[in-house]
Amino acid sequence: MNAFYNFATGPLAWAAFAVFIGGSVYRIWSMIQLAKQKEAAFISYMSLPHALRSIVRWLIPFGTLGWKENPSITLATFLFHICLFVLLIFTPAHEVLWSYAFGFTFPVIPEVLADTLTLVVIGACCFFVHRRLTNIQVRYVTTGKDWLALGIATAPFITGFLASQQFADGQIMTLLHVLCGEAMLVAIPFTRLSHALFQPLTRAYIASEFGAVRHVQDW
């Protein structure tokens, strides 16, 4: 068990980061190649100011018509993503690992706040599951890929919460938490979680068309 834990937090972690970075670069590169092939004319219309304006706009909760349409999903989406990034970086134990491995330190949030935000994320995930099961329109377009992405995104938080509560002897949950986190890194370039990579490109594309070509807002 010790040996596997040390493998998961050592070589396997490096491998997961390598696949994440390599896979992401490859996916973005091949998407740009595809765009050049199929939409060469459009590339010339790409407009950075329009793209940035639209991305910022869509990052504001209820800042766009699309976000105003369905307040509960907007709230759950923003809570999920904000808590995800805050926890990823500012969880006390994560900072301990950075300083242990690389020697740099930074401020963190208190342990209780980290636990609370984790429960918020798990709550948001429950909402997403509920919606996919009960909203007929959403249910109709839901495939196995959506469930896989949702499962991979939820698992690190459930195992992370149990690890912080020192479930059982503490080692098994910490190990599962590490493995789930690594699974998420590897999954980002190759599953529905790739929206993390493509969302800015999608927004830039739409914003440029609406802004630079049709001269209207896309929000």
Place this chain on the structure above:
Amino acid sequence: MKLRVHGLLALSGLLLLAVFWLGPAPVSAQEDMVQLRPEALQPATRPAALFKHDEHNEKAHLEDQCIVCHHSGADGVLVADETSEGTPCADCHTVEKGKKQTALRQAYHRRCMNCHKAKGRGPTHCSGCHDKRHP
């Protein structure tokens, strides 16, 4: 009369025993290190790290390698062969990282976990040392 003398003797004997037990008892408990809780890292956010000094070093065969942990040096340079038993880690490793000095928490983590990793024995997960069951 005889009974009385016996009673007095027994009483004073008990008293002596009590003084013997209660007096040095806390001192010997202090000598038996079971966990690490350096003043410099207070207020702590986790249960104190488990470390039964003598038992640990016996199990890990470190009795003749005190220098692995109790090394010595200054200005970012270790002095080979010079030990520092009895000097707290915090005397040399400050809480904030210095220009040439490993920070205190990191010094503990690196010393403890790196060896556990290298040997494949001893805990490397947080709760293996910071155990809520033994706060």
